[in-house]
Amino acid sequence: MRQKVAELEAQLAAPNKLLSSYKTMLFGSRSEKASIVVNDQARLDLGDLDETVVLEAANDDMPSPGRTRRRHRNIGALPKYLPRVTQIIEPDSTQCACCQGDMHRIGQDVSEAIDIVPAVLRVIATVRPRYACRRCETDIVQAPAPRRMIEGGMATTSFIAWIVTQRFGWYLPLYRQSQMLAGHGLYLDRSTMGRWVQRTAWWLQGLYDRQLRFIHGQARIHVDETRMPVLDPGRGKERINQFWAHGIDDAPWGGPAPPAVCYVHARSRSHRTISEQLGAYAGILQVDGYTAYKALETANRSSGSITLAFCLAHLRRRFVDLHKSTASSITAQIIKLLGRIYRIEAEIRGISAERRLSARQEKSKPLMIELKRLLDNTLERISAKSTLAQDIRYAQGHWVGLSRFLDDGRIEVDNNMIERQMRPIGISRRNSLFAGSDGGAESWAILASLLQTAKLNGLDPFAWLNDVLTRIVSGEIRNNELDQLLAWNWRPGQTSAPLEIAA
Incomplete structure (x- = not known):
């Protein structure tokens, strides 16, 4: 009976989680930055910090060691590169009120205020004079018309x-x-x-x-995909296509590749589609856990060998969502361990790949071992149909790719670099609804x-x-x-x- 009750509770947990997710989408905060108190949510005792899970955003926007992010605020002076228009305001009279003599300038007060000139529309009239010889009246000279984008x-x-x-x-x-x-x-x-x-x-x-070929020429790239609605006149409705994003950025370890992204339009998000886009690429592919990527990591790939590095933020997000609905002590421990790994990443951001590798081996590897042991032990004690068990099996199935950052200082812990480049597409898509x-x-x-x-x-x-x-x-x-x-x-x-x- 106890086993039956556990199975029924596990089956009930899935629709309850779905309902909770919908409520969060409608009424909850959209940011991952939030404080989650494991036990007493109303308690503010500073001595109980160990029982509090502070949910920090899992991203790689943290400043490098020794550098604090400056806020771009114009306090005291406006940017010097902006053009200045000087406006001098003279008094109504410069004669002395006592002796009626001329007063001389002894100083001035200067204050600056930002101004704007709205867009000015104008018409450019291109004049090309023609010249002819009065004697022979046969030769005519005229400058050629400049080339235009649209003739x-x-x-x-x-x-x-x-x-x-x-x-x-x-x-x-x-x-x-x-x-x-x-x-x-x-x-x-x-x-x-x-x-x-x-x-x-x-x-x-x-x-x-050229830009896409340059990206594919790097040793490590990020890839992600998002939907792109396109009008389908033949059916009288929208067709959901895909934008695949291919990106690079070596700044986190001081590498040579500049930040760049290329979006590739496709009708499908299948394995065949991404395989064709990558062509002969060989190197490290940083992706999420989508199954279309997994078949790329095959030993007999004729066009080149690909090594997959998975996204720790996606794993973390699963347990964060579960913790919001269950307040489980197990999910709290998992979130804490992942938070410690991200704090280490913040400390080593911007240093060389060799030093990052050394720090990860010393500090992050024991945490990943502890996390793996916690996941394995927990799975043996819970219902196989529970949401927690599903999330743990996801972690186990992707563990090699999730741990790959421990053995290569160039690899990031997550795929957030390319996910941030999906936000402009999402904003633009929301404003425009679809492509024609x-x-x-x-x-x-x-x-x-x-x-x-x-x-x-x-x-x-x-x-x-x-x-x-x-x-x-x-x-x-x-x-x-x-x-x-x-x-x-x-x-x-x-x-x-x-x-x-x-x-």
């Missing part, structure tokens, strides 16, 4: 670059941009702006391909990849895109020179001739 179009490269940056760099849908421009007296149809976006992606296809076609989704992937990578490298996405498009369209940069336009290699060019603005 015969009514928009400059800068204007199109602005539209594209607002759409894919700052997630502002085209219909909202159309409304904003209408406020300036310029009425643009969204279909026109959509064609500009597709044309921009066409010009940048080669640069996108497969071609629109392809353009989305190309432009989002390049602009997000520019932001990751600390660049102003509009300044980068405007310069890159200008140099590609003008022919200054050939196809075999595109590498110098990648965000981490880019230096601003001087391609724009001075404009003569008519009064």
